[in-house]
Structure formats: structure tokens, C-alpha cells
Amino acid sequence: MAVKKAETGHRAARVGARITQELAVMLSQEFRDPRLEGVVITATKVSEDVSQAQVGFVLMGDDPGGIRAKVAGRRLDKLASMIRSRLAPRLGLRHAPELHFSLDANRDDLVRLDALLREVGEELKAAPARPERRPEARRAGLSGASPATAHRRRAPRGQAARPDFP
Template identity: 35%
Template sequence: MSRRRSSERDGRGHSQRQLRVGEEIRHLLADLIERGNMRDPELRGASITVTAVDVSPDLRNATAFVMPLGGVDEARLLAAMRRAAPWFRARVGERAGLRYAPEIRFELDRTFDEADRIGALLRRPDVARDIEEE
């Protein structure tokens, strides 16, 4: 039997604290990436957007959703971000003021692709016809 977070069981979503900490971590990660002080040469000078950070209820795990500018070299930059995750964790831990520095996992943000796919579906003639009838 899989374990589910309490927020998934009762359908409420993330707590206010999770949202606030996630947004703070997002800002810290974006600032660190912008400064470009990483050792990894693949990350120095890279234009990477941190679109969102989801934090677990115990605030010990965070998933940062990132997207390279223009979607260029996604796999290479994601691998570099994952290699640099301990460095990001240490810097976030120093600045966030949390009891525990969260373990940070990086994932590509696919919401833009999904939005494009839905937009394309809505522009199809057969779908547009159905929408106009309502």
C-alpha cells in the first residue's frame, strides 16, 4: 500500500507554510543561478528559469521545476543541475533559515508543453466548432 501525504488524502493541497517555503526556495535558487558561482562550467552562464518549487509537508524534501531558456539542451542542463544539487542544498540551507536544509530534486517543467498541447487541441476545427455551439 502506498503512503500518501495528508494533503493528498483530504484533497486540500499544500499548506500555507509549504507554499511560503517553496516560494522562498524558488527565489533563492533563481538568485544562485543568476549569480553563476557554480563550479560546473555547464551551469555558468546558463539561462535557467526556476518556475516552481514543491515542498513536502515535513519541509525536508523539495522538487524544483526548472526550464532552460528556449528549451535548449534540456537534458544536459538538467543533468548538471542534478549533479549540483548538494551545492544548491548547502547554499539554500545557509540562507533559508530553516531547521533542516531540504533535499532538492530537479525536474523539467512540462507545464508549458502541456499548455501548448491543450492550445493546439482547442484550435482544431472540430473542437472549435463544438465550443462555438455552446
Template identity: 35%
Template sequence: MATHRAHRVAGEIKKEIAQIVREEAKDPRIGTLTITDVEVTNDLRHANIYISTLGQKDIEGCKQALGKASGYIRSELAKRIRLRYAPELHFKLDDSQTYGEKINKLLDKVKGEDNEK
């Protein structure tokens, strides 16, 4: 169970990383992405950043570019947020949107079968 402070820090990290990626990232592989969620550990040493890339074909290239830029993003984050330790950043793909689309298709299929009866 994450503490209240961890939730507040996660929100601040989300805001700052979104701004850093949007304004300062120079790698064209990153493209347009959305930071959907940030989870931090209770000791604030690690942060899982969930990203969503709508309409982008090279998702793995985007993750690799973010992995390479994670040191720069971490140093910029340390300058903007006053914490004892800058959290180690782990970028993960948020597949909740594709999962939601799959569920909607299944529900439509079930609804169509009910209408046939």
C-alpha cells in the same frame, strides 16, 4: 494538501535558488533557465524544483549540471533560509509551455476546420 507554511517556504526557496543559480553557478551547461515552481513536502524535507529552459538545446546536460550542483545549492540554501533541515532538492523539467503550445495548435486546427464549414 500542503500547509500554508509549506507554501511560504516554497516561495522563499524559489527566490533563493533562482538567485544562487543566476549569480553563483559556474557550470556553462546550466545556461539560462527559469525556476517556474517549487513544491515542498509538508515536512519540508524534499523540494521539487521545476525548471524551464527557453531556447536551450541541451536540456539533459542542464539537468545533469543541476544534479551535480544540487549539493552546493542545498548548502547555500541552508545558509540563507533558517530551517531545521535543508530540503533535498529534486530538479524536474517543466514542460507546461510546450504542452500549452501543443494545445494552441490543436485549437487553431479546430478553429480552421470550423471556418471551412
């Protein structure tokens, strides 16, 4: 009996992971609703009997006062039945779980991470390009050779290094 309980918990976790993946694809490719722009699905918790699913989401970008997040949450709740009907065949289930959307509690951490990633991206764009490694050394097969030893080639194993004669 304990094995069966572990299997159902594992099944719920697998279904939750698949729901998260499919919802991410649906939101990015199928729904052209401007109210859902910037919505990222973070996690899905599915009940053991796979009848209910709690879907966490965050809204990337600036959202002063959380107004956009509330609008996106209401829109997702309205679309839940349509999303559910599209999910069932994709998941290979006769009945997809009932979906309940909620703003993820880790939203602030994700917003800070998003801001840091944008800042790093801007710094990388503004940074000067890395200097090119010596192309003549690369062509001669001497990458990493210092100027003092650039005239030498690597000797085969067991033989001493010798100067390169033209």
C-alpha cells in the same frame, strides 16, 4: 489539530516560494556554468514536513531535441547537495529540503511565450518613434488643446474661458 495541518501546508508553500527565489538568484549570480545558461526556475513544491522539494525548471532559448535541457538537469542534480547546503542559512532553516530537479511540463508554453516576447521586442525596435507632442503647447500648459482653442488658457473654476492677451 486541523489548524496545525493548515499551518504546515502554509509553511511548505512559503518555503517553496523562498527556494524558488533563492535558486533564481543563485543561478543568475553565483554559478558561472555554461551548462546552466538559460535555466529558469519555474516552481518548487515542498513536502509538508519540508524534507523534500521538487524543483521545476525550463531552459529558455532554442533547444532542438531537448539535449541542453537534459544536460542542465544532470548538472543541477549533481549540484543539488551543494545548493542545499547554501540554501539552509539563506532560508533560516537548520536543514534545507532535499532537492529534486525536473524539466517543467509547461516548457513548450514558456518557449512559445519567450519567442513571442522576442518578436514583439524586435517589432518595437523596428517601429518608427512616436511623433513628439507639440512642445509649445506643453510649455504653455495647454497639453491636449486643439489648434482651434490653443490660444485660450483654462479658466479658473467658476469663470468663463477667455482669450490669452499678451
